[in-house]
Structure formats: structure tokens, C-alpha cells
Amino acid sequence: MTIAREETYDAHLLSFVLRLADSALIASQRMAEWCGVAPMLEEDIALSNVALDLLGQSRHLFTYASDLEGGSRSEDDFAFLRDPHEYLNYIIAELPNGDFAQSCTKSFLFSSFAKTVWSSLLDANDSRLRDIAAKSLKETNYHVEHFSSWFIRLGDGTDTSRQKILEGLDYVWPYTNEFFDDDSILISLEGVLKMKTNTLWTKWIEGVTNVFASARIDLPSTPDFICSGKYGIHSEHLGHILAEMQYLQRAYPGGRW
Amino acid sequence: MYNQSLDKGPLKDDGRDQDEDRRIEFEHNVLAGYTVEPKDWMPEGYRKTLIRQMSQHAHSEVIGMLPEGDWILRAPTLKRKAILLAKVQDEGGHGLYLYSATETLGVSRDLLYEDLLHGRAKYSSIFNYPTLSWADVGVIGWLVDGAAIMNQIPLTQCSYGPYARAMVRICKEESFHQRQGFELLNEMMNGSEKQKEMVQNSVNRWWWPTVMMFGPEDKDSVHSKESRTWGIKRVTNDELRQNFIDVTVPQAEILGVDLPDPDIRWNEERGHYDFGEVDWTEFWRVVSGHGPCNRDRIEAKRKAWEEGVWVREAIMAHALNEKVVDRHG
């Protein structure tokens, strides 16, 4: 019994770490699509910077995941040799960028959530996660600031920009449901992570509400959307992301890069 | 930009053009090694030459983000992805920095950028070639950034202060770009046969376009002479090209790749490598807009710029909204 429980615990912790790692990696991959084609050069640079931060976070997390498994897989094995159903990211991370308004809306909602997760993990009973959280929180605070400010400026800009923000929001908002719905992994890890979905929600909605107010946009109602990337059931977009991202590792197995 | 007639100074008592005196003094100062700063008087030709050269340089950095940026999503390892992202981000930073430096000459960045998008401005011919494999990312770092360093190091001594200072900062990053490219290729050359082939194929495609990056031969170079007098460009195209080849041939040997020029051989007498004839017809075709990617590059940037119009308008509108709130609320 004890052994079985420990195995479950390890598997759940690994799943949780991979969930964070995959979300950061896939969000980074999407963010990097803006590099060179953003609305202005300053934004090319800023968005590449966010992509770099997210990529760095995913690498720390993969390294931890690898250690949890006893080192049998490297960060690159995790990133390049897993299939879509083995990816555990929140679906919001894999959504297409759409236009700049949709991209900023998505990143504002996602980074605000990441911020609540990292803040909460500062109190986790797991020193590796605490360290990663402390580093990631600093970066994420900046991301939240950056994308909130876009959400506000575009929401409270011209009629066109406001319309685009509303359309982007309409598309992205339902996916935030996944942040807070049923989560057996968080429940089983509660002793270590000290994280509850309802506390996360309270913190998230508080921050998000303020930004919506500044943008003069009404907060949409809580979605009823079914969304389960964290259990490996994804949107159709992820397969395409991975096909592109993993192409070299798949085409030239065992290559030196 | 400054109007020609406004730039003419009053005539002196003895009837001589005051500008003529200033010009002589200016050239004397440049020769003596003084740095020219934005507020200093400068001949109109000097200003125009700098605007042209610096904005072309800025455009090259920005256009240069596209061919390599295309591989960020497909980078084969997370480490390589991070390095490439950082590199492309650096290039954007170089562009921004150079546009700002150009603006000190009294021209706006938006106007310069419009020139680029409408095909009125040039940028480095090299970015009109396609990146077809991952090895191209390494070869661009090794050869293209290598050539850029060769070009830019003398510019750290350029007579115009803002340009020279920009170059100091940029050269530091370019040398990191060059090293990561070489290291990437070295890793691949220790990999499978397929990977080695990929590298060799890439070197075959990029070698000559890189050699062309230094521009036409000195005998055909229109701007060289005055650039020299004004201390803008202190080393000639041919000298730079020779330096580049001298440094690169031994590096190719270390890597174990062949350079696609059968005429490369050490010339004891000259103390340099001899090399073959450059296909200048190809160079001029690319420069005149007929390279494999000229149209794609401009189209990508034009599309991004146009799709960003509403974003830039929204920023202005929001700033106005804020002002209104400040005043009334």
C-alpha cells in the first residue's frame, strides 16, 4: 500500500511538473511566431524576450522532470520525442496566435494565471519547485504587465482595436476554464504543493478584473467549456505545432546538434 | 531632411562661401581623428552618405531577422532554440539601435522604414538568399556574421560618434553570433553522414554570396573615395574581403568543409590567400531586386507593417483618451 501510494505521488508530481513545462514550452513556441513580424520592431524584441523567458522556464522544469524520473530522459527527449497525447499543457497555450489583439488577450490571461501559480508555489514543500517559481515569478510579473498594458491600450484604443480585442477575448476566454476545473493531480499533491484551484481562481480573477476595468471591458461569465489538455487530450493545433517543432529530431534520430 | 538652400551659409566679406571654410575645417578635424557629434556642423554630403549607409545597415539587421527567424520554430534542441531566439532578438536590437543613431541625423525612422517597404532603400544582398536547412543557421552565424564583424570593426573608428558607438556595442554581440554558428556546425560535422552533407550543401550555397557581402571591387565602388576622406569607411571593400577570406579558410579546414572555390590557395608572396573570380553579374542582379528572396522579404515586412497599422493607431488613440481623462477626471 505504502509503495503504491508513493508511486502515485511520484507520477502525479511528474505530471504536474510536465504540465507547467509543456505549457511554458508551447506558449514560447507560439510567442516565437511573432519574431520578425510584430506590429513594430520594439514588439519583435519584447515578444522574443517573452518567448525566451518561457523557454528558459520550460528547460528548468524539464530538468526537474528528468531528475524525478531518475535521469532516463533529457530535456530534449521530453520536448522532441513525445507525442501529442503525452503533452500535458493547458490548451490555451497551443491556440493559434490569430491577430495581435487575440495574441495579447491570450497571453494576458495565461500569464496572469502563471503568476498565481508561481506565487502559490513559493510556499510549496518542494525546494526545486520553490526555486523555479521564484525565478519564473519575476519574469512572469513582467509578462503580465506587458500584456495587460496591451489589453488596456487596445481595449480602450480605437473602435477597431476594441472590436478586435472583444473578438479575441470571445475566442480565448472559454479556455481559461481549464485552469480551475476538476484537478485530481492538484488534490493528490495538496500536501506538497499547498495549492487549491479555488484559491488560484480567487487570486487570478482579482487581478484580471482590475485589468478588464481599465480596458473598460466587461468580464465574461464563467465558461462551461470542456477543455482537458492537462490530461493529454488536446486541440487539433498541438499536432501541427509538434510536427514542426520536432521535425529535425524525428527525421535524423540520434543526430548531433 | 535638411533643405539644400537652408544649408548654404552667408557669404563672407571677401566673397568666399562660409560653408567652404567650414568644410575645410571639418575635413581637417576628421583627418585629425576628432569625432563628429549630431550637433556639429557637417557637409550635406556627409550627412546624406551617413543616412544612406546607417539606414541600410539598420534595414539589414531587421530584414536579417527573417531568414534565421524561420528556423526558431524548428530548432533541433531547446538549447539551440534559446541561442537562436536570443540571436534574432539581438539583430532586432541592432536594428533599433541603428535607427536611433540614424535619427540623430535629422531623419525619422518611420520615413526610412517606408523607404525600405517601398523598395527605395537597400539592405545587405545576403538576406535575399533562402535558408533551406538547419545547417544554414550555423553557416549564417559563421560566415555572414563573420563577414559582418569584418565590415563593422573598422566602423567602430568611424568619424560619426553615434555610429561608431553603436558599432562598438554591436560588434560584441556579433562575435557571439559568429561563435555559436561555428560551434553548431562543428557539432554537426561530428554527427552522421547526412548531417555532414547538410553542412557541406549549406556552405556551397552561402560561400559566394558571403564573399559578395563586402560589395563591389574597389575599382567599381562609387562611394569609396569620399567615404574615406570623411572617415566614414577607412578600409576598402577589397581589403575587407581579403581579410575575411584569410581568416575563414583555416576555419573551414578545422571544420572539415570544402569551400566551393577551386582557386583558393595560399600565396606566399602576397601573404594572403588567392581566390577565384566573383560572379558580379549575380551580385548586381540580387542588388537590383532579382535575388531569390528579395520579393518575399519585403512582402513579409510590408504585410507585418500593414497588419500593425490599427495597433499603432490604437496606441495613439489610447494616449489621447488618457489625456482627456487626466484633464476631466
Ligand SMILES: [Fe+2]
Ligand atoms: Fe546584427
Ligand SMILES: [Fe+2]
Ligand atoms: Fe549578428
